[in-house]
Amino acid sequence: MFRPKYYEFCARVKIISGHRALEKIPEILAKLNAKKPLIITDKGVSKAGLIKVVTGAMKGNKSEVKVGFIADNVPPDSSVKIVNELAQVYRKKGCDSIVVVGGGSPMDTAKGVNILVSLGGDDLLNYKGTGAITKKLNPMIAIPTTSGTGSEVTLVAVITDMDRSIKLLFVSYFLLPDVAILDSRMTETLPKFITAATGMDAITHACEAYTCLAKNPLSDSTAFFAIQLISQHLLNVVKNPGDINGRLALSNGAILAGMSFSNSMVGLVHNLGHAIGAVCHVPHGSCMSILLPYGLEYNLHKTSPLTAEMLLPLAGAKVYADTPKKERAEKAIKYIRQMNDDLYVATGGRHARCLNEILDKDNKQMVPRDTLSAIAEVSTLDGAKIYNPEEVTYDDALMVLEYAWEGKPLELSKVKKGGKNYLRQ
Amino acid sequence: MNYNVYPEIKPGKKFFKRIYISIMMWVVGRGIQAAARVDKVVKAEFLKLGDDFSFSLGVVPDGPFMIVGTNKKGKVKYMGWNPEGKQISLKLCIKNIEAAFLVFSFQESTAIAFAHNRFIVDGDLPASLSIVKVLDRVEIYLLPKFFASMAVKRYPKWSELPPLRKYIGRVLIYLRVFTIG
Numbered sequence: 001m002f003r004p005k006y007y008e009f010c011a012r013v014k015i016i017s018g019h020r021a022l023e024k025i026p027e028i029l030a031k032l033n034a035k036k037p038l039i040i041t042d043k044g045v046s047k048a049g050l051i052k053v054v055t056g057a058m059k060g061n062k063s064e065v066k067v068g069f070i071a072d073n074v075p076p077d078s079s080v081k082i083v084n085e086l087a088q089v090y091r092k093k094g095c096d097s098i099v100v101v102g103g104g105s106p107m108d109t110a111k112g113v114n115i116l117v118s119l120g121g122d123d124l125l126n127y128k129g130t131g132a133i134t135k136k137l138n139p140m141i142a143i144p145t146t147s148g149t150g151s152e153v154t155l156v157a158v159i160t161d162m163d164r165s166i167k168l169l170f171v172s173y174f175l176l177p178d179v180a181i182l183d184s185r186m187t188e189t190l191p192k193f194i195t196a197a198t199g200m201d202a203i204t205h206a207c208e209a210y211t212c213l214a215k216n217p218l219s220d221s222t223a224f225f226a227i228q229l230i231s232q233h234l235l236n237v238v239k240n241p242g243d244i245n246g247r248l249a250l251s252n253g254a255i256l257a258g259m260s261f262s263n264s265m266v267g268l269v270h271n272l273g274h275a276i277g278a279v280c281h282v283p284h285g286s287c288m289s290i291l292l293p294y295g296l297e298y299n300l301h302k303t304s305p306l307t308a309e310m311l312l313p314l315a316g317a318k319v320y321a322d323t324p325k326k327e328r329a330e331k332a333i334k335y336i337r338q339m340n341d342d343l344y345v346a347t348g349g350r351h352a353r354c355l356n357e358i359l360d361k362d363n364k365q366m367v368p369r370d371t372l373s374a375i376a377e378v379s380t381l382d383g384a385k386i387y388n389p390e391e392v393t394y395d396d397a398l399m400v401l402e403y404a405w406e407g408k409p410l411e412l413s414k415v416k417k418g419g420k421n422y423l424r425q
Numbered sequence: 426m427n428y429n430v431y432p433e434i435k436p437g438k439k440f441f442k443r444i445y446i447s448i449m450m451w452v453v454g455r456g457i458q459a460a461a462r463v464d465k466v467v468k469a470e471f472l473k474l475g476d477d478f479s480f481s482l483g484v485v486p487d488g489p490f491m492i493v494g495t496n497k498k499g500k501v502k503y504m505g506w507n508p509e510g511k512q513i514s515l516k517l518c519i520k521n522i523e524a525a526f527l528v529f530s531f532q533e534s535t536a537i538a539f540a541h542n543r544f545i546v547d548g549d550l551p552a553s554l555s556i557v558k559v560l561d562r563v564e565i566y567l568l569p570k571f572f573a574s575m576a577v578k579r580y581p582k583w584s585e586l587p588p589l590r591k592y593i594g595r596v597l598i599y600l601r602v603f604t605i606g
Contacts, residue, residue, distance in 0.1 A: 006541045132547060169550050214540035265540065381551035386539050391579035418579035422537055 007216035011259045013153045017182040022057035026065050028179050032139035034097035036068040038090045040110045041101040045145050046072035048189050068095035078105045079160045083112035083124045090117045097139035107151035111175045112159050133172035142177040145186045147250035148198025150258015152180035167274045169383045182251040184244040192238050193350035196343040197285030199234040202254035204288040209260035211303040212267040212387045219264035222256045228313035229253030238346045267388030269295035275379035280367045286352050293333045294400050297410040302389040302421045304329045354407025372401045442526045447489040449529040454491035454503040456563045459601035461501035463594050467562050470555045471501050480515040481508045484525045515548035531576045566595050
């Protein structure tokens with residue numbers, strides 16, 4: 001086991017998980033001295049009727065909760081503009097807390113809004129960087145409606161600066177919500193292909209947390225069980241969407257993965273995924289599922305023993321024991337590619353396996369080949385690359401993107417290798 | 426509670442480590458200034474960062490610090506050790522003198538220092554990535570390969586930085602560091 005000489009781990013979000021966990025909201029808000037939450041969500045969640053379930057749960061017998069406002073206009077990619085707007089709404093309506101219901105974009109938006117309404121100011125850009133947020137923010141409850149981002153337990157908010165077409169990273173322990181509620185009703189109606197993409201997003205968090213530079217024994221343990229839970233349940237849930245126990249297992253896997261990567265950060269897969277999202281507006285989960293095997297291959301010369309260890313939670317004890325030690329790392333990568341293939345079949349072809357397969361609503365290719373160089377350029381500005389075990393330059397990023405576009409495994413001989421391997425101390 | 430009775434506890438002086446880091450910061454700061462004139466990669470990074478860009482790298486709370494930025498003529502300059510009164514676009518702060526010593530004695534690379542949460546970044550994160558790239562590049566010029574390999578993730582291959590260019594660049598940068606800057 002890799003034991004770093006120094007590490008930090010913080011997972012102080014209270015987690016409530018269950019089939020009817022939402023009914024705890026009034027009690028939680030009362031304990032946080034809050035009565036008037038701003039509900040932040042997106043149109044999809046709102047149309048699916050999930051906000052009614054949440055507001056219904058707030059109307060308990062002795063509940064003093066009065067919803068301040070329901071803001072359901074969060075776009076698929078959280079932006080500085082929407083954050084600034086919602087902070088104004090929060091102040092106008094006299095809200096005292098935030099309840100965020102949704103996936104990654106509403107979560108990141110809510111964190112951004114909380115920065116502004118707690119610390120003051122009208123422009124989120126004044127708080128960029130890793131040391132700008134210096135005190136406890138207002139009460140916040142996070143209710144995920146996908147089993148993917150883990151944003152409900154992460155100290156990061158990724159918010160797009162539309163003017164510069166880059167995703168800004170806001171990092172602070174103060175961004176952690178006070179409470180995260182996992183309720184199977186919130187993910188039960190999630191479409192198959194989104195379940196697939198978000199599930200692969202969560203497994204990517206865990207795999208990158210297990211193989212990137214800030215890994216530590218605690219993030220390893222949460223990553224390990226996250227991989228196991230997601231690998232065991234994802235395909236079953238995509239095939240049987242009403243399996244609420246499977247749904248809850250995926251939510252638990254996603255939150256474990258979130259805890260893990262929040263403390264060990266992520267690397268090349270997220271680096272390129274953020275850039276693809278910023279340039280082509282591709283859903284984050286689709287990028288992650290495609291890029292994960294490539295990220296693991298790219299770092300294989302430095303992380304092969306760690307990737308090999310991941311075969312156990314991915315494929316189970318029998319496959320792990322039957323595979324010779326030398327072949328386990330490659331088998332783990334093959335297993336992830338097989339998961340993508342199985343999900344492609346189970347979703348009727350909507351789960352993309354390579355970048356050229358990602359289509360928009362009008363069946364148009366979302367990542368044309370001629371955008372790859374722009375994506376590689378943007379990736380050089382993304383903070384995730386610093387935690388990747390191997391250096392990633394523009395040329396490296398472009399090479400990986402080209403293979404991922406075509407869906408061909410990376411030729412390991414083309415990966416530039418060098419430097420001291422910190423992960424093999 | 427009378428706080429005057431219990432004065433603020435200041436971190437230990439660690440005199441020799443502080444002196445060592447101050448010298449290293451002076452060399453690296455002037456090294457960046459020199460490398461921006463000698464090396465295309467460093468020059469390109471500062472061009473991307475724009476005309477009014479400046480950054481500080483230092484140990485909080487009491488220093489030492491180094492400030493480097495682009496002056497009115499568009500030239501990259503080492504702007505001294507005192508950040509007071511200066512408009513600084515990006516502040517890279519190392520959280521304590523011990524962490525700074527690990528970085529400047531090459532026991533910990535910049536990436537590992539980030540992974541160990543040693544830095545506070547006040548400013549634009551993409552700009553901080555450019556500065557990390559600049560610092561890595563300058564270390565490759567200033568240090569022998571054995572030490573530089575510990576400080577960077579991947580030491581450049583001959584095709585990326587031919588030996589002749591590296592050694593000529595090293596001589597020019599050292600000359601500039603200790604003479605005209």
